[in-house]
Amino acid sequence: MASVDRKHAGHIGMGNQLILFLLAMALSAPAVLAQSTGAQQPQPPASSQPAQDIPDAPSAVQPPAPKFPAPAPGSPNTKKPDDIPFPGDAPTRPDQPPDQSTSQQPDLENPAPPPMPPVETVPAGTIPRNQINPKDDLYKISVTANFVQIPVMVKSSDGRPVDGLGPKDFTVLENGKKQPLTFFTSDPFQLAVAVVLDIGMADVAVQKVNQTYSSLVGAFSPYDEVALYTYSSTVSQVTDFSANANKLTAVLNQMKLVRGRNNGPPVMNGPLASGPTVNGAPVGGPLIQPVNTPPKEAHVLNDAILRAALDLSKRDKTRRKVIFVISDGRELGSKASYRDVLRLLETRDIQVKAVVVDAGALPVYRQLDKLRLKGQGYSNILPRYTSATGGGQPFSELSRNAMEDAYAQITSEARNQYTLGYTPKPLAGNPSAYRTIEVLVDKKGLKISAKDGYYSAR
Numbered sequence: 001m002a003s004v005d006r007k008h009a010g011h012i013g014m015g016n017q018l019i020l021f022l023l024a025m026a027l028s029a030p031a032v033l034a035q036s037t038g039a040q041q042p043q044p045p046a047s048s049q050p051a052q053d054i055p056d057a058p059s060a061v062q063p064p065a066p067k068f069p070a071p072a073p074g075s076p077n078t079k080k081p082d083d084i085p086f087p088g089d090a091p092t093r094p095d096q097p098p099d100q101s102t103s104q105q106p107d108l109e110n111p112a113p114p115p116m117p118p119v120e121t122v123p124a125g126t127i128p129r130n131q132i133n134p135k136d137d138l139y140k141i142s143v144t145a146n147f148v149q150i151p152v153m154v155k156s157s158d159g160r161p162v163d164g165l166g167p168k169d170f171t172v173l174e175n176g177k178k179q180p181l182t183f184f185t186s187d188p189f190q191l192a193v194a195v196v197l198d199i200g201m202a203d204v205a206v207q208k209v210n211q212t213y214s215s216l217v218g219a220f221s222p223y224d225e226v227a228l229y230t231y232s233s234t235v236s237q238v239t240d241f242s243a244n245a246n247k248l249t250a251v252l253n254q255m256k257l258v259r260g261r262n263n264g265p266p267v268m269n270g271p272l273a274s275g276p277t278v279n280g281a282p283v284g285g286p287l288i289q290p291v292n293t294p295p296k297e298a299h300v301l302n303d304a305i306l307r308a309a310l311d312l313s314k315r316d317k318t319r320r321k322v323i324f325v326i327s328d329g330r331e332l333g334s335k336a337s338y339r340d341v342l343r344l345l346e347t348r349d350i351q352v353k354a355v356v357v358d359a360g361a362l363p364v365y366r367q368l369d370k371l372r373l374k375g376q377g378y379s380n381i382l383p384r385y386t387s388a389t390g391g392g393q394p395f396s397e398l399s400r401n402a403m404e405d406a407y408a409q410i411t412s413e414a415r416n417q418y419t420l421g422y423t424p425k426p427l428a429g430n431p432s433a434y435r436t437i438e439v440l441v442d443k444k445g446l447k448i449s450a451k452d453g454y455y456s457a458r
Contacts, residue, residue: 146456148174148424149183149349151320151390151417152439153449162446165418171440174424183421191224191414192241192319194308198327199258200232200299205358206260208400209326213252215404217245219411225319227311228252231304232261233297233333241315261297298333301325301381305352306336306344313348321350322391322414326403329360329382329394338381345389346434347455352385353410354394355403390451424456432456 150172154162167184195216199206220226226248228238239251305323312321323345331338345352360382386394392413395406420439427433432455439450 146423146426147183148179148422148437148454150420150437150439150450151351152420153390153392153413153417154441155447155449157445157447159447161413161416165441165443167420169442170418170420171442172420172422173438173440174422174435176436176438179422179424181420181422183419185419186416187419188415189320189417189419190318191220191322191411192312192315193220193224193226193322193324193411193414194229194312195226196229196231196304196308196323196325196327197255198232198299198301198325199230199260200297201260201328201358203260205328206258209357209403210256210258211400212403212407213255214249216407217249217252219407220245221411221415224411224415225315227308228255229304229308230255230258231300233300235300235304235307237307237311241311299330300334301327301329301331302334302336302338302341305385306341309341309344309348309350312350313344320414320417321348323350323352324410325352325354325382325385326357327354327360327382328358329354329356329380331381338384342385342388343455345385346451346453349451349454351389351391351414351451352382353391353414354382354386355406355410356382356394356396357398357403360396388452390449392449 152170154165156162163186165186167181170181170184172179172181197209201209222243222245225241225243226239227241228248228251230236230238238255239248242248305325308323312323315321344350383394386392395402395410397403397406424435427435434453434455436453437451439448441448
């Protein structure tokens with residue numbers, strides 16, 4: 001009986017284990033089925049809200065969905081499915097009214113431009129005193145095509161410059177008719193200078209000029225541009241226009257090796273006039289005594305001024321253009337005539353200033369310069385150039401110190417002049433005809449230097 005009971009109990013225990021195994025399988029079957037089929041858990045009701053709004057991780061195959069809920073159908077902010085929301089658009093929920101504060105916020109993506117700074121202007125003919133670079137826009141002068149500009153130099157009876165004059169002190173007559181001034185200034189100008197050196201003078205004069213080159217460079221300001229020309233029988237441009245003082249100094253140091261012509265008159269007679277002779281007849285030559293004539297040395301002053309004037313015409317119009325001649329003033333053999341060169345100077349508003357050296361600076365020579373011998377050229381051309389273009393009379397200097405002082409005075413006068421301007425009326429029939437100019441000052445005892453007239457470029 002006991003054995004039967006044990007056996008029966010063992011069957012009962014195995015039955016209980018089988019029942020428990022079946023129950024475990026029945027309970028785990030829905031979970032396994034849900035995982036294999038990808039069934040989603042039931043969503044909470046619409047009225048319930050999550051404790052924290054945590055965005056989902058971005059998908060690797062499609063762009064992330066906007067984190068703002070879609071507006072209700074029929075609302076003003078409803079967009080098409082393909083519309084892209086702008087960063088400034090505020091979300092609108094169906095259960096909340098639009099936020100009025102968001103429409104008042106500034107656009108951070110496209111900020112408003114800063115306000116325009118005030119525009120500074122200066123009256124015509126004035127330059128700020130504290131202006132460092134005169135190349136600024138305030139220094140530029142805008143003029144019309146037929147505008148006439150007249151640099152005027154005013155000196156006292158003893159040759160000193162006169163300052164402090166105003167526009168009411170000047171009167172400008174064109175062809176005898178008074179012109180109303182539309183421009184006036186006493187401010188200094190930047191210079192464009194063509195220095196023309198005469199290397200056809202006697203060597204003693206050339207070497208004296210060579211000793212003054214350092215003072216010549218020092219006469220210009222850092223804002224001036226200078227070019228160097230030489231002439232004798234031909235004209236050569238040594239340097240182009242540049243404001244580099246070191247470059248000009250280096251070139252002038254090389255110029256010190258240039259020699260002038262031999263001193264003394266040519267030998268016409270005597271034992272040195274020809275070769276050796278026997279009984280008055282040249283050895284190995286004809287019995288007839290040859291006639292010796294001195295060779296003609298060309299001194300092309302007109303051509304040199306013309307070449308410099310053509311190059312100056314291409315420089316900036318805001319600069320005052322000056323041809324600075326250092327010569328004895330002789331002219332012989334130029335292809336260009338004085339009249340043609342002067343017309344170009346007066347058309348392009350170019351002044352000629354000069355330092356006359358060597359024989360041209362002698363008082364007796366200046367008295368005889370009106371006399372012209374046939375075939376010997378001219379010796380009064382240079383003063384005519386300077387007077388007609390408003391450069392004043394040439395400086396006649398013999399010593400080195402006097403020449404150096406003249407350099408500084410010439411550049412100072414060219415830079416610091418009264419500048420008058422007006423717009424002339426067109427002439428009927430011939431607009432490009434020559435027009436005379438006369439400048440008057442309402443003060444006695446003053447010397448006025450201005451150009452005699454001009455040709456209109458049109």
